[in-house]
Amino acid sequence: MKPEKFYPDTIKKALQQDPPGEWMPYVPEGCIRLSSGYPDPALVPSQQLKGAVSTLLDEEQDLPLHYIGSPRIDSLKAFILARQEERGFPAKEEDVLITSGACQAIDLIARILLDESSVVVVEAPTYMEALEIFKNYTNQIISIPIDKKGMQVEELAKLLATRQEQGLPKPKLVYTIPTFQNPTGTTMSVERRMQLLALAEQYDFLVLEDDAYGELAFYQSPKALKALDQNERVFYVGSLSKVVAPGMRIGWISAASEFIQTLSWFKKDLDHPFSHASMSALLETINYKDRLHQLNNRYQEKCQVMLKALETYLPDSVTWYIPKGGYFVWVRIPGSDTSKLLTKASQAGVSYLPGEFFFMNQEEGKEYLRLSFSYESEGQIEKGIKLLGSIL
Ligand SMILES: Cc1ncc(COP(=O)(O)O)c(C=O)c1O
Numbered sequence: 001m002k003p004e005k006f007y008p009d010t011i012k013k014a015l016q017q018d019p020p021g022e023w024m025p026y027v028p029e030g031c032i033r034l035s036s037g038y039p040d041p042a043l044v045p046s047q048q049l050k051g052a053v054s055t056l057l058d059e060e061q062d063l064p065l066h067y068i069g070s071p072r073i074d075s076l077k078a079f080i081l082a083r084q085e086e087r088g089f090p091a092k093e094e095d096v097l098i099t100s101g102a103c104q105a106i107d108l109i110a111r112i113l114l115d116e117s118s119v120v121v122v123e124a125p126t127y128m129e130a131l132e133i134f135k136n137y138t139n140q141i142i143s144i145p146i147d148k149k150g151m152q153v154e155e156l157a158k159l160l161a162t163r164q165e166q167g168l169p170k171p172k173l174v175y176t177i178p179t180f181q182n183p184t185g186t187t188m189s190v191e192r193r194m195q196l197l198a199l200a201e202q203y204d205f206l207v208l209e210d211d212a213y214g215e216l217a218f219y220q221s222p223k224a225l226k227a228l229d230q231n232e233r234v235f236y237v238g239s240l241s242k243v244v245a246p247g248m249r250i251g252w253i254s255a256a257s258e259f260i261q262t263l264s265w266f267k268k269d270l271d272h273p274f275s276h277a278s279m280s281a282l283l284e285t286i287n288y289k290d291r292l293h294q295l296n297n298r299y300q301e302k303c304q305v306m307l308k309a310l311e312t313y314l315p316d317s318v319t320w321y322i323p324k325g326g327y328f329v330w331v332r333i334p335g336s337d338t339s340k341l342l343t344k345a346s347q348a349g350v351s352y353l354p355g356e357f358f359f360m361n362q363e364e365g366k367e368y369l370r371l372s373f374s375y376e377s378e379g380q381i382e383k384g385i386k387l388l389g390s391i392l
Contacts (some may be wrong), residue, residue, distance in 0.1 A: 010116065014136040023128050023357035028346055032384035035351040036375040037182065037327050040302070043295055044245050045282065052281035060277070069273025072280035073098075079283055080252050083238060087214060088227025094257040097264055100271050102212050102239035102251040106130050108263050109173075109208055109235050109253065110137045119171040121159075123151045125330075125358030125365060127182045127210065130175055142171065143360045148321055150188025151176055153195045160203045171205050178225045180213035180326030183358050183370035187324060193225050200233040212239040213326040215292055218300040221325070232256040240279065242327065242374075243295060248275050299327070299374060302381060306373040309382045313389030327374040330355075333392065338369040344391045350384040 004012060025035055056064055056072070064070035077093060084091040099105040106129075114120065114137035122131065124143035134141055144156045156174070163170060174196070178188035188196075200207055209225045226236040236254040244250070249272065253263060306329055310320060320331045333341075339354040355368025373381055 010137075013116075013139070017132070017135045020129075020132050023353065025342055025346070025351055025353065027351045030349065031346050032350045032380045032387070033375055034371045034373075034381070034384045034388075035353045037372050038246065038375045039242060040298060040374055043298060045286065046245075048285055049245070049278065049282050052285050053278050055285075056277055056281040064274050064277035067269060067273065070277035070280070072277045072284075073273065076250075076276050076280040076283070079280070079288075080238065083215075084236075084254055087211065087221070087236075087238075088223030089229070089236070089254075091254045092257070095254055095260055097253045097255075097260050097267065098271065098276060099251045099253060099267065100249040101241055101246070102210060102237045103129055103133070104249075104267075104271075105237040105239075105251045105253045106175075106208065106210065107133050108267055109237075110134055111266055112259070112262050113173055113206065114138050116140075117169065118173070119169050121156065121171045121174040121205075122360065123176060123181070124360065125183055125355065125368070126175065127177060128357045130210065131358075131360065134175070140169075141360055146181065146184055146186060148186050150178055150181065150186050150192055151196070153188075153192040153199070156196070157199055160199060164203070170203055173206050173208055174200070175208045175210065176225070177210045177212070179211060179222060180216055180323060182213065182326070183328050183353070183355075184330040185321055185323030185326050185328045186330075187222060188225070190222065190228075193228055196225070197228055197230075197233060201231060205233075207234045208237065209234050210237050212237070212242055214238070215243060216296060216299060216327070217325040218296055218303070219324060226254065235259065243292065244279065244282070248279050250275065250279050296325070299325075302373040302378055303329070305378045306371060306381050306385060309385035313386045315389075315392055318392070327372050329371045329373065331369050331371060332367050333369070334367055336392075337366050339366070341369075341391065345388060348387045348391050350387040352388070 027033055060070050080096055081091055110133055116138055118138045119140040120134050120138060122141060122143050124145050145152050178193060180187060211224055214221055214224060224236060226234045239251040303323060318331060318333050320329050323329060339356055342354055353370040355365030356362035359365040
């Protein structure tokens with residue numbers, strides 16, 4: 001039997017892309033995982049969660065296990081509204097939709113906005129899973145380069161003007177990770193944020209702001225792009241994956257309530273009331289501000305160790321951006337092919353993510369690699385960078 005014959009053209013086209021997760025390197029047992037964008041295992045609150053779930057079930061019995069879920073889900077919404085306020089934009093309850101992680105949020109937004117005729121703009125480089133999602137809906141994806149101040153919005157302005165002159169379709173959606181970007185760790189300047197929103201108005205497009213790392217600041221988080229959004233052009237996507245635990249799959253979208261209604265139409269009840277209730281019960285037991293403080297201190301320390309090791313063990317020709325938050329350091333090794341180099345690196349005992357997976361045009365990523373300082377201990381980070389230096 002050939003399943004393909006049952007698929008509509010949209011699905012057949014999507015299946016011509018690389019399969020999801022193609023970018024995930026094989027990491028041999030015992031290899032130091034500088035490839036993994038996971039939280040530090042010591043900072044995942046597993047014991048607190050155990051207690052919280054126990055309290056939840058003692059107090060509510062079977063309630064969190066029903067479709068309708070626990071009344072605690074309302075407190076999760078309230079928590080999210082408080083996070084929005086902290087990021088600079090008070091939102092109303094009807095402006096927020098809880099999702100199964102930021103990835104479901106991005107997929108839902110793509111689902112209600114995009115088809116084959118839609119043009120999407122992304123950053124170069126950008127989060128590879130978002131690229132995978134967009135490619136399922138359209139192959140008209142254009143990328144705009146990043147520098148240390150985030151997306152080069154002036155390049156976007158040129159592109160928009162040229163497309164208009166040539167009568168080409170306008171982009172409908174611009175996807176950006178303006179704060180502590182994955183993979184570069186860069187943050188978009190306020191001037192560029194304002195310019196991006198002005199362009200959205202001028203050329204009538206929408207913006208998807210992915211703020212998965214927004215609160216992971218070593219010094220201070222800039223306000224979200226959405227905080228500057230006067231005309232409801234921005235879909236803000238948040239996530240508790242990087243600050244609490246990715247396996248609980250809690251993310252959300254904040255947008256104009258009309259969009260939220262459409263998004264919920266398609267999301268239906270494809271989420272996890274038990275996970276929402278458990279997260280809510282967990283949040284009752286922790287002081288979130290203290291937690292953020294602790295996470296940011298730890299990640300800053302680990303980042304410092306990585307930066308120092310890069311200085312010590314890598315040749316002078318190698319360069320990187322210095323992040324002010326998030327999980328990653330983006331490294332350029334001039335003249336290298338980091339995909340080929342990975343085999344040597346993992347044989348030596350260290351893994352990273354080759355740059356090519358973060359680009360629409362993969363050639364552009366050849367000399368780059370992403371290192372993550374979040375997951376491994378300081379000792380392993382230093383050892384891993386030393387191993388990397390030994391194969392260059
Ligand atoms: C930029 C960015 N957005 C979204 C996600 C995924 O978030 P979630 O686990 O909430 O789906 C990640 C995870 O690596 C990410 O780096």
